Amino acid sequence: xxxxxxxxxxxxxxxxxxxxxxxxxxxxxxxxxxxxxxxxxxxxxxxxxxxxxxxxxxxxxxxxxxxxxxxxxxxxxxxxxxxxxxxxxxxxxxxxxxxxxxxxxxxxxxxxxxxxxxxxxxxxxxxxxxxxxxxxxxxxxxxxxxxxxxxxxxxxxxxxxxxxxxxxxxxxxxxxxxxxxxxxxx
Numbered sequence: 644x645x646x647x648x649x650x651x652x653x654x655x656x657x658x659x660x661x662x663x664x665x666x667x668x669x670x671x672x673x674x675x676x677x678x679x680x681x682x683x684x685x686x687x688x689x690x691x692x693x694x695x696x697x698x699x700x701x702x703x704x705x706x707x708x709x710x711x712x713x714x715x716x717x718x719x720x721x722x723x724x725x726x727x728x729x730x731x732x733x734x735x736x737x738x739x740x741x742x743x744x745x746x747x748x749x750x751x752x753x754x755x756x757x758x759x760x761x762x763x764x765x766x767x768x769x770x771x772x773x774x775x776x777x778x779x780x781x782x783x784x785x786x787x788x789x790x791x792x793x794x795x796x797x798x799x800x801x802x803x804x805x806x807x808x809x810x811x812x813x814x815x816x817x818x819x820x821x822x823x824x825x826x827x828x829x
Contacts, residue, residue, distance in 0.1 A: 714765060720792065725757050730774035780794070
């Protein structure tokens with residue numbers, strides 16, 4: 644499926660609702676291939692934007708809202724984590740702007756069960772989520788176009804081999820806009 648002027652969104656139902664009922668989700672891996680970029684764990688949005696500018700940005704290509712893990716993806720990710728780790732108690736550290744939409748508190752630590760997590764975050768998730776065992780963490784931030792998940796190799800493998808788009812990283816992996824040193828676009 645080549646990039647066209649049809650409505651496309653990347654992992655974001657917010658964009659689908661905002662722009663068209665015809666929105667399609669595409670994966671970063673697919674977009675990278677269409678732009679002749681190497682898909683790897685330090686691929687940056689800046690590199691994708693630079694490649695798109697060289698071939699004219701499709702007028703209806705809408706990227707995910709920064710730091711907003713939409714509910715459908717959050718639900719899949721949390722279900723995968725729950726199946727592997729079987730935790731009963733979850734802690735959410737809510738960060739702005741999400742806390743300001745739900746309460747007047749800027750930062751908030753909330754203890755809840757798996758079911759309560761899914762009810763509380765009914766649109767999307769911003770912040771940190773971890774279990775009382777501290778064996779895993781999910782983090783998304785309003786300045787990131789992706790979500791970071793940390794955990795043991797068993798959890799990482801389950802996520803990598805699920806239908807979620809995931810790339811394995813290490814503590815040395817750069818995630819900023821200058822991270823991509825493999826794709827050279829001038």
